[in-house]
Amino acid sequence: MRGADTFTESLFLMKRLDDFVPAGHPLRAIREMVNKALVAMDGLFADMYEADIKGGRPSVAPEKLLRAMLLQVLYSVRSERMLMEQIQYNMLFRWFVGLAMDDAVWVPTVFTKNRQRLIAHDAVVELFNQIVAQADERQLLSGEHFSVDGTLIQAWAGHKSFVPKDRQDGDDSDGSNFRNQQRSNETHESKTDGDARLYRKGKTASELRFMGHTLTDNRNGLVVNAMVTQADGYAEREAAKAMINDVRQSHEEETTLTLGADKGYDAQEFINALQQMNVLPHVAQNKSGRKSAVPDAVADSEGYAMSREKRKRIEQGFGWAKTVGHMRQVLVRGLEKVDQMFVLTMAAYNLTRLRTLGQVRLQGAR
Structure with a gap:
């Protein structure tokens, strides 16, 4: 019998975001490793925001920012504006970042405002180092x-x-005509x-x-x-x-x-x-x-x-x-921002490799 093309929503939905993420989803293992690294970086985050203790509006948690930046790399999201759009309606992205279903998504300029702070405190470098340390703990490095x-x-x-x-000042040359010029x-x-x-x-x-x-x-x-x-x-x-x-x-x-x-x-x-x-x-x-x-x-x-x-x-x-x-x-x-993105990308690459190596070890144990 043909089903009816209807759409009815329940007034209340008793589910958590975690319920929508399959138990074997690749991001589960990655999120576990990322969270372990972020916990180890708690002292660094405290120093980053020490000057903000006296007052002002609470900023976006650096842990959430770093998870969002990793998502952008892992899923090849081409812009921060598109990333925010994805987090708005993608439950998997919300779960990974750590936003509840009814939490507001921040504006894309948050990345611009906080990127320099992350650079100044080498937060991405520390995240990379923590992930390498986890690989060493698992005896995956020579x-x-x-x-x-x-x-x-x-x-x-x-x-x-x-x-x-x-x-000279006021020269509006756009550099488009460079034929036969030594540059x-x-x-x-x-x-x-x-x-x-x-x-x-x-x-x-x-x-x-x-x-x-x-x-x-x-x-x-x-x-x-x-x-x-x-x-x-x-x-x-x-x-x-x-x-x-x-x-x-x-x-x-x-x-x-x-x-x-x-x-x-x-x-x-x-x-x-x-x-x-x-x-x-x-x-x-x-x-x-x-x-x-x-x-x-x-x-x-x-x-x-x-x-x-x-x-x-x-x-x-x-x-x-x-x-x-x-x-x-x-x-x-x-140079600083390019370096930050390159190190973050290599951290994401290591996470995917560690997840794969973990699966290989698990299958070998069986």
Whole structure:
């Protein structure tokens, strides 16, 4: 018998948001890990809002803001305005953020007003570190064997914004007519994003870009450090030295670490810096018309071959960040904000990896 096309609502509905989320939904495991990290950050949040104790309206809880920002990455929501719209009627999003069904959704400008506060207190970096700490607690990290690489991030600025630095006040040139002109980062800058740099790599065209860098642990390909720099020919090696040095500080001096990288890192200065830090340079040898800086004794070792095989996993994080996390062309401007979004995206990537690794372990136990 055909059912009637009617719509009748009950006056009262005795259900919680949790009842609408399936028991096996992927966000359940992620939310549990995020909440554990946020609890550990309670002291940081208290310091962030210490100046507001004397008075004023209560601000949006930073825990809710960070959960909402993670949702934007995980579900590829292209704008904060659209994210607020989704949270308004999407019960799954409300449940993850921590808003009840009848709670009002804040306006999109809340993100703009609070982003700088989160940057000033390194809240996103601390969230990233807490998630890495959880991976370490689960013994998912080797702690000694790493890979490093960089990727180009297109800035939210176009060629028309790239104008001469010495242009006079009142000059309304929009930079659109640049044919047959010599342009460089020394003489020109973007009036849209002053931190972006005109850069090309390989066969790619010159674009206004930043450069994102990650350091991954070889055991399961989890990102243990991430950062964004201005794009230039030395950024990858300088960022690699900074990230592996951070790891070096947490180990005893006699512990030997390994670092895998592609041929672009095969430079004598970089190899020497690694050796001074007691890090074995498992860098791919570049012998194209030159002598490699990587010692043959290192390149012939069994560990070197393993590092080269594991190094491929680092590309998975970049691919995920650019297809899911909207990092192919970033949607914020300024080095600090781009860095914040890149680190947050890598934190979201780690969460998805940890969820998957947890499921694999559970199935193996069965």
